[in-house]
Amino acid sequence: MQTYNVAIVGATGAVGAKILDKLLERSFPYRSIRLLASSRSSGTVIQAGGRLFTIEEAKPESFKDIDIAFFSAGGSISEKLAPEAVKRGAVVIDNTSAFRMDADVPLVVPEVNADALENHKGLIANPNCSTIQMAAALHPVNKAYGLDRILVSTYQAVSGAGSDAILELKSQSGQFDSRARNSASQLPSAGAKRHYPIAFNAIPQIDVFDEKGYTKEEWKMINETKKIFGDNSISVSATCVRLPVVTGHSESVYIEIQEEGVTAEELRRTIAGGQGITVQDDPEKQHYPMPLFAENEDNVFVGRIRKDPDHPRGFHLWIVADNLLKGAALNSVQIAEKLIGRPPRLS
Structure with a gap:
């Protein structure tokens, strides 16, 4: 060899x-x-x-x-x-x-x-870590039915911002009573003009904003998704948020496919057939992906697969992966x- x-x-x-x-x-x-x-x-x-x-x-x-x-x-x-x-x-x-x-x-x-x-x-x-897990989960859908539109909101772990951000989260987490006054130096990014505590908080900014109001992280997801799929006609938009989670990025994804008449169960089976994908989708048993349980796992986890009530080709998904591993x-x-x-x- x-x-x-x-x-x-x-x-x-x-x-x-x-x-x-x-x-x-x-x-x-x-x-x-x-x-x-x-x-x-x-x-x-x-x-x-x-x-x-x-x-x-x-x-x-x-x-x-x-x-x-x-x-x-x-x-x-x-x-x-x-x-x-x-x-x-x-x-x-x-x-x-x-x-x-x-x-x-x-x-x-x-x-x-x-x-x-x-x-x-x-x-x-x-x-980008968030792009990888979304592209992996949506690839079998795009291959089977074609994708017209992707709207994604991410819920990203602090490990994506480095070890200092993890330490800051751990430090702030023991100070619930003074949470609004917690000192912060790492997030939304170490070089930002202002910093906010991440413990008990959600920060709707990852990287810096541009003149259109999008962050660099959001543009990464938009542009990289189109390049990976080799299709600039797919409409993609993103909102990226940092949460007080150590490891594991989560994504709420809305898609519109090209093919009519596809059911949620058919979409579920299609996604489950993807390489490196684990479907966890049983609402009755409260079985769905969570970052706590995706940590140190190689696969991308997908759940909450359901059809949009108003759009015949629209579906919603929840995608989770370890951002340090598959990401x-x-x-x-x-x-x-x-x-x-x-x-x-x-x-």
Whole structure:
């Protein structure tokens, strides 16, 4: 069996650590794994899969002889070092927004558009976490019936904003009586002009607003969904909200399909047939997806599937997934699994 030299940039972060775990857990055919991070973390020893790994500083020369490089250290690092990795012969799987909408860069959810990998030029983008789970759940619907419209409201976990946001949620959660006065520095984003407590709260802003009143996170879902499905005619709109949940993004999704006469049960069976999808939909038994129970699970969970009372082609769904796994690390590793065994340069 052919084996590969692998690098993980951002190995000390939550997603980088999950990428390493998934490579080991899924028996990825690696020859070596090089963990890269900033100079501050260089020399740090971490344990995973019963092995010890030493962190090295990420530099252009770090990618010599590397076949696959996973990037999850922020857009500025990807912009600086990903081209250097590609130049040295590596295939980069980037988990930031740096290259997602570049026309020459495939944006891939393996269950949906793995064929896009055929045209890569050394750089592949991992979509936004919220986009991934929605695209995976809606792919069998789009394939069977066609999609005209998608309206999504997200309920996103603080882990999507980083470890400092998790710590802030934990700190604030013990201060119910003073919740309106809780100090805050991380959300809606660390660089925002104003910050709000997340404990006992819902913040209808993820990333910054533009002149049209949408946030960058919302535009990611809009534009990335169309690119992944390869169809700009699908109408997509999003509202993204941060909730006091540690891990696991939830989405309330309304869709309008192209085909007439489809029942909720038919749609349910269609979604259940999708790869990597688990349908949890039994209202009588209060069986539906929840982020608490999706944590550390690989699949995307779908429930509350019902027909709209006023639109003959409208349906409502509730979609939940672990944003650090299928929304980031797992999807990246699945992309790599689709690449291996291909001709030279994994292309």
